[in-house]
Amino acid sequence: MVLVLRSVGKRYQTAEGPLTVLKDIDLTLVAGQSLALTGESGSGKSTLLHLAAALDTPDEGSVAIAGRDVSAMSESGRAGVRRTLVGIVFQQFNLIPSLTVAANLSFHARLAGRSDPAWENRLAGRLGLTPLLGRYPEQLSGGQQQRVAIGRTLAARPPLILADEPTGNLDEANGDAVMALFLDLLRESAAALLMVTHSARLAQRLDRQVTLTGGRILA
Numbered sequence: 001m002v003l004v005l006r007s008v009g010k011r012y013q014t015a016e017g018p019l020t021v022l023k024d025i026d027l028t029l030v031a032g033q034s035l036a037l038t039g040e041s042g043s044g045k046s047t048l049l050h051l052a053a054a055l056d057t058p059d060e061g062s063v064a065i066a067g068r069d070v071s072a073m074s075e076s077g078r079a080g081v082r083r084t085l086v087g088i089v090f091q092q093f094n095l096i097p098s099l100t101v102a103a104n105l106s107f108h109a110r111l112a113g114r115s116d117p118a119w120e121n122r123l124a125g126r127l128g129l130t131p132l133l134g135r136y137p138e139q140l141s142g143g144q145q146q147r148v149a150i151g152r153t154l155a156a157r158p159p160l161i162l163a164d165e166p167t168g169n170l171d172e173a174n175g176d177a178v179m180a181l182f183l184d185l186l187r188e189s190a191a192a193l194l195m196v197t198h199s200a201r202l203a204q205r206l207d208r209q210v211t212l213t214g215g216r217i218l219a
């Protein structure tokens with residue numbers, strides 16, 4: 001199992017009192033599987049993604065990533081898990097402006113201790129980035145930056161990839177093309193994917209779909 005959430009509950013303290021966002025969530029993801037997470041605005045999708053990324057810990061239940069119970073870990077333990085086991089693709093690309101495309105592509109793989117120049121070259125080729133390797137992020141279009149962000153995550157070969165509307169700020173044709181490439185390369189890397197999306201159309205392209213409503217999962 002790449003990701004196991006067991007009876008997970010999460011609440012926030014707000015000015016109006018405690019707000020329960022997730023209740024008794026059970027969710028598992030195996031290697032190579034992709035899962036779309038949908039739900040209305042405010043239903044808790046980002047909260048769940050943050051728990052699955054070991055960026056936050058649950059108030060109840062447990063979260064295990066590649067067999068490691070991250071809900072019981074210290075912040076530095078969770079940082080280690082994020083560095084080696086989790087890849088995150090956000091709608092904002094979060095590329096490093098002072099590094100070239102080539103250096104951005106290999107950055108996370110180096111941090112994870114899994115630098116693999118042959119795989120990075122293959123990813124660059126498949127993502128159409130080979131002619132752009134010497135450029136800086138500001139010299140790229142939005143779609144090109146998104147492809148670098150996806151390549152950088154795949155390059156590190158994390159067992160778990162989390163994505164939040166990864167093609168949300170591309171037009172539909174570009175978004176579809178980037179998503180098709182992403183899913184194709186994901187299959188090659190055998191990573192599991194949990195993707196938040198508002199698009200039912202994109203969600204249908206993944207292996208499984210679940211919806212968050214009232215703090216619970218509707219399969």
Ligand SMILES: Nc1ncnc2c1ncn2[C@@H]1O[C@H](COP(=O)(O)OP(=O)(O)OP(=O)(O)O)[C@@H](O)[C@H]1O
Nearest residue numbers: 012013014021039040041042043044045046047048
């Ligand atoms: N740090 C926080 N403190 C207090 N309340 C929070 C915090 N983060 C999120 N919330 C609340 O928790 C609920 C779930 O938020 P979350 O961001 O997980 O929803 P979402 O489904 O990702 O929404 P969207 O689709 O709009 O991004 C919302 O009501 C939000 O206001």
